[in-house]
Amino acid sequence: MASDNAHDLDSDTEGGQAGGVQSVDRALTVLEILARDGDAGVSSIAVEMGIHKSTASRLLASLVTRELVQQDSERGKYRLGFGILRLASSIPGRLSLVREARPVLEGLAERFKETVNLAVLRSSYAVNLDQAMGPSTLATYDWVGSLTPLHATSSGKVLLAALEPEDRARLLDETGLPARTPRTITNRDQLERELVSVARSGHAMVKEEFEIGLNAVAVPIVSHLDIVIGAISVSGPAFRFDPEAMPEVVDGLQEAGLRISTRMGHTTT
Structure with a gap:
């Protein structure tokens, strides 16, 4: 001894x-x-x-x-x-969501060969801050800077689901639920039921609700304060991209969301 x-x-x-x-x-x-x-x-x-x-x-x-x-x-x-x-x-103020998410977005785009977007809530829209393009020649639209409706996009539904009920109600009272396509959810009760499912499952899907021929799935990004600060989504043409039938995309996206959240200081218990 x-x-x-x-x-x-x-x-x-x-x-x-x-x-x-x-x-x-x-x-x-x-x-x-x-x-x-x-x-x-x-x-x-x-x-x-x-x-x-x-x-x-x-x-x-x-x-x-x-x-x-x-x-x-x-x-x-x-x-x-x-x-x-x-x-x-001193850490959160020095972290840039775009900078921390960028390599993860690129990895997802390379892995799933589709477009990957990073979005945050600004006023009554989901604003796309960054994008990584898949290698497909069809994935050419630049969504960076675009304002997209919360109720008709996968990222928007993730951001809506994270809001307190009174905040969400106030926002939807202001914006309404305008139809972007015949598939857009325009019934408030139906949307609320879906948002409960989004909160429970940790991901949101849209199938041609924002644009005919476009499907997408998104997951939240969480901060060190356990607050949803953004969403990351994968989107692609409906003829080849059906997230409901592609569990590997959902799993990969959730892993990516957790990785970005960790980079932003979030810890899991």
């Missing part, structure tokens, strides 16, 4: 790059333990990490100095400190 402790102390205090990397790695592990458990004592942290209690104490003391960790004066246990909030709060 003595030799193990000596080795642990030597490893913790050794000079050079290896020792520095090890210290950083251990400090991050402490933060992960506290994030997972809420709080923890020195002994339990040391046991889980397989290090000497004195080493764990030094790590915690260093983190306390930086206000990344704080100690409960009554229980003696440690928990994450306000320094973590300061660091985390």
Whole structure:
């Protein structure tokens, strides 16, 4: 046991790059333990990490100095400190949804050979911020900057489904449900039933509701505050693209939505 402790102390205090990397790695592990458990004592942290209690104490003391960790004066246990909030709060403002989503959009377009769009809610429309084109010569329309109706598009339905009922009702009172094609849903109760399904399944589909001959499917993008901040969709000609009969597209799109959400700071529990 003595030799193990000596080795642990030597490893913790050794000079050079290896020792520095090890210290950083251990400090991050402490933060992960506290994030997972809420709080923890020195002994339990040391046991889980397989290090000497004195080493764990030094790590915690260093983190306390930086206000990344704080100690409960009554229980003696440690928990994450306000320094973590300061660091985390600086991230969302520096993240660009378009920048973070771009490689994911390109990957989807290459994989499914169709057009992929990134949209957000602006006023009473779904606004397309970015687009990745599939290799098909038929996928040539540039949707970037286009304002599309919420009730007739897959991205729009995802954004509508995420709104509070009173906000959604107020928005739909303003816009109405104008028919874009004979397939557009123009009945409010029918749309509400579909939006419940969208919220439950995590994706929305449209089949020639916005434009005859065009089908699409979309999923939400969620922020670090667990709020839907956008939608990503795959669309294609109805004669070859039927998302209802292509579960691999829905699965791939949901994985992509989760990947972008993670890039935007969202964490799953």
